Amino acid sequence: MDAVHADATRLSVDSLGKSFDGVPVLHDISLHAQAGEFICLLGPSGCGKTTLLRIIAGLEDASSGTVRLGGRDLAGVPARERGFGIVFQSYSLFPTMTVAQNVGYGMRIRGASGQAVSSRVDELLGMTGMAGHAGRLPWQLSGGQQQRVAMARALAVNPSVLLLDEPFSALDARVRVQLRGEVHALQRRLRVPTLMVTHDQEEALVLADRVACMNEGRIEQVGTPREIYARPRTRFVASFIGASTLLDTAFVRGYAPALLEGRPSGAENAFEACVRPEDVRLDVDPSGDARVVDIQFLGSVARVTAQWHGKLLLVDMHPSRTPAPGDMASVWVDPSHCTWVTT
Incomplete structure (x- = not known):
């Protein structure tokens, strides 16, 4: 991708805030997506991630801050003119339109020729594994198939950014895993900048180039999946991403002093040691x-x-080497993998 096109597809959110009836729900959100990047907005229900996505999409207005695409301020630009593709959890397919008609709808209302629509629809149905279902209606499809159609429809208009709002959460576990793999491969192939909302940490770690971990209307940390897991910066991120044990400074000083070497400077009570379960050795x-x-x-x-x-x-531990409940054991924690987080 050339530098001009890369800049044109760069999404920037700066100092974004949102209040409903005077109650703040987003606080000073800043996030920048590079061309072709897949970013997951990860956090528990009610943390503000869907509100953030809706503001970016143009479905909600921000109370403060800016959203820019390639340097263009999107304030006042309606959702239909932003050039974004949006896929919701509920699929939102037109029930009386066939699969092919649903996928080509966005192109038709933009005035594309019949041949262009037909060619693009065929291409995307092939990419999403739906080539044999062009004439079917949504009610004749499974949930996974409907979501593939919704994805194809979002991609049909060559979106500058793809926005996904928990697109897999309504699917059963097996289909969810299969479909997220397909979406990952498709996004890598097309290199469309993508923001996806999810509360599923495994989903975020598998799909994302970077994860923005949100809590109570704030982004607590942004980083690669490996960084977020291995080097969390806050108690919330350490607790929300994967399993961990958090140890306060007084405990570490008394029972695991080797961990103190990595403790940041400052007020000692403001930090806790985050220990992941795979970094502990336990011997009977x-x-x-x-x-x-x-x-x-x-x-x-x-x-x-x-x-x-x-x-x-x-x-x-390996299942074949586990002790029995009630056994006494000695403990060793790997200092090189311990991370100190703010409380």
Whole structure:
């Protein structure tokens, strides 16, 4: 992609705020998407991620801040003129239109020729695995097939940005995994800048180039999936992304002093050590200072919960080497993988 086109497709959100009836729901949101990048807005229900997506789409107005595409301020530009493709959780297909008519709808209302519409529809139905279903109506399709049609319709108009609002959440687990793989491959092929809202951390880690982790109307951290998981910056991100044990400074000083070397400078009570379960070693030891209280079988690993000086410590182990509940054990935490987060 040339530099001019790359700049034209760059989406920038700066100092965005939103209030409903005087109640703030978004606080000083800034986020920049590069050409071809896949960004997931990840967070719990009610954190503001869908409101942010709707403002970007032009379906809501911001109370403050700006949304720009390639340097163009989109304030006052209606949703239909922003050139974005939008896919909702509910599919939103026209029930009386065939698959082909649904996919080509956006092109037709923009005045594209019949031949251009037909050619583009055929291309996208082939890409999304729906080539044999062009004449069917939405009610004749499964949920996964309807979402493929919704994706094809969003892509038909060559969108400058693709916006996805929890597009897989209404699907069963098997179809969800299959479809997100297809969407990932399609986005990589077309290189359309994409923002997707999700509350599913696995989905975000699998799909995203970068994850924007949101909490209570704020972006707490933006980074690659590996950065977000391995180096969380706040207590919320450490707790929301994956499993972890959080240890305060006083506890670390008393029982795991080797971890202190990585603690940031500043008020010591403002930080906690985040320990991931795969970075802990637990060995059965009658004289150890930890006691096994629970074991959960998770397939390739078993997650052991041990009581360790009043803290519940999570440890991932190979299922064939797990201790038994009630066993005493010794604990070793890898200092090189410990991250200190703000509380």
